[in-house]
Amino acid sequence: AQSVTQPDIHITVSEGASLELRCNYSYGATPYLFWYVQSPGQGLQLLLKYFSGDTLVQGIKGFEAEFKRSQSSFNLRKPSVHWSDAAEYFCAVGAGNFGNEKLTFGTGTRLTIIP
Amino acid sequence: DTGVSQNPRHKITKRGQNVTFRCDPISEHNRLYWYRQTLGQGPEFLTYFQNEAQLEKSRLLSDRFSAERPKGSFSTLEIQRTEQGDSAMYLCASSWTGTNSGNTIYFGEGSWLTVV
Numbered sequence: 001a002q003s004v005t006q007p008d009i010h011i012t013v014s015e016g017a018s019l020e021l022r023c024n025y026s027y028g029a030t031p032y033l034f035w036y037v038q039s040p041g042q043g044l045q046l047l048l049k050y051f052s053g054d055t056l057v058q059g060i061k062g063f064e065a066e067f068k069r070s071q072s073s074f075n076l077r078k079p080s081v082h083w084s085d086a087a088e089y090f091c092a093v094g095a096g097n098f099g100n101e102k103l104t105f106g107t108g109t110r111l112t113i114i115p
Numbered sequence: 116d117t118g119v120s121q122n123p124r125h126k127i128t129k130r131g132q133n134v135t136f137r138c139d140p141i142s143e144h145n146r147l148y149w150y151r152q153t154l155g156q157g158p159e160f161l162t163y164f165q166n167e168a169q170l171e172k173s174r175l176l177s178d179r180f181s182a183e184r185p186k187g188s189f190s191t192l193e194i195q196r197t198e199q200g201d202s203a204m205y206l207c208a209s210s211w212t213g214t215n216s217g218n219t220i221y222f223g224e225g226s227w228l229t230v231v
Contacts, residue, residue, distance in 0.1 A: 004157075032218070043119075043206060043222040044158070051218065090157050098218050100210060101146075102171060105157030 002027040002093045006106035014114050015083055021076040021109050023091030032099030033074040034092040035065055038108075044090065050074065051099055061085070086113045119223035121207050127229045128197055135193045136226045140209030147190050148220065149182055150206040151175065158206055164190060165212075197230045204228070 003026045013019055025031055032051050036044040048059025055067040065076045074091060088110050092103040120139040128134050140147045146165050150158035161180070162172045166187035176182070179197075184190040194201055204225040210218070 036222075041225075041227075043224040044208075045222070046219060049218070092157070098210075098212055100218050100220050101163055102160045103150075103158070103220070104160070107155070107157050 002031070002095055002104045004091050004093050004104055004106035006089075006091055006109050008109045009107070010110045010112065012112040012114060013081055016080050019076075019078045019081045019085070019111070021089050021091075021111070023074045023076065023106060024072050025074060025091070025093045026072065027093050027095075031074075032094035033065075033067060034094065034100075034103065035059065035063070035074075035076050036090045036092065036105075037061075038088045038090065040087075047076070047089075081111075081113055083113045083115070086111055119207055119209050119221050121205075121223040121226045123226060124224065125227045125229075127231060130199060130230055131196055133193065133195045134197060134228060135191050136205050136207075136228075138190045138192070138207030138209075138223060140188070140190070140207070141211075141221055144209035144211045144221075145187070146210045146212060147184055148208040148210075149190070149192050150208065150222075152204045152206055152225070153202075161192075161205075194228070197228075199230045202228055202230045 005024045034049045035047040050057045050067045088108045090108045092105045094100045095102045148163040149161040152158040164184040179195045182192045206225045208220045208222040210220045
């Protein structure tokens with residue numbers, strides 16, 4: 001069965017600083033990987049996804065992620081964070097023919113931005 | 116396109132009562148998913164439909180839970196004899212499996228359930 005580990009429960013960064021959120025996955029085949037963002041009390045918004053091809057994936061809001069098969073990782077990065085980036089971030093791995101029939105999420109990383 | 120719509124957004128119920136949540140997916144999306152999210156955790160898969168067929172159910176979906184999608188459009192999730200452990204946010208999502216779909220799942224804003 002697939003699993004996702006997000007080792008950092010809470011990260012605090014200064015506005016304008018760079019950001020990296022860690023994600024490690026366990027999956028028997030080629031993984032379908034996703035990053036979602038969730039604002040308090042809201043649903044999930046897809047930031048980016050990896051299915052195949054280029055291992056550096058660009059997403060919305062200036063985010064990118066890099067798939068590293070050797071490390072079973074899919075870390076999320078942003079070169080300069082904005083106060084509006086404060087939210088909960090979830091990494092997920094998908095299973096099924098389309099890679100998204102059943103998503104397994106990590107426990108999330110809460111991002112706090114300080115002025 | 117108004118996105119995935121869920122109702123009610125908040126529900127407080129007494130233990131032992133039945134509750135039902137409704138999800139309206141994005142128009143023409145043939146797949147619909149239900150997830151459950153408790154505080155401090157990531158969402159957990161419950162079940163999904165392709166059109167009106169329920170294709171997979173998680174073991175989390177006990178016999179007190181039932182989901183339907185009778186006409187392949189909206190879906191309902193019913194919880195019978197609610198327990199305090201059912202308190203969570205129930206998330207609905209939808210996707211389209213046609214060409215150029217991008218395999219993207221779109222989530223609704225969730226329905227919060229509090230069992231007192």
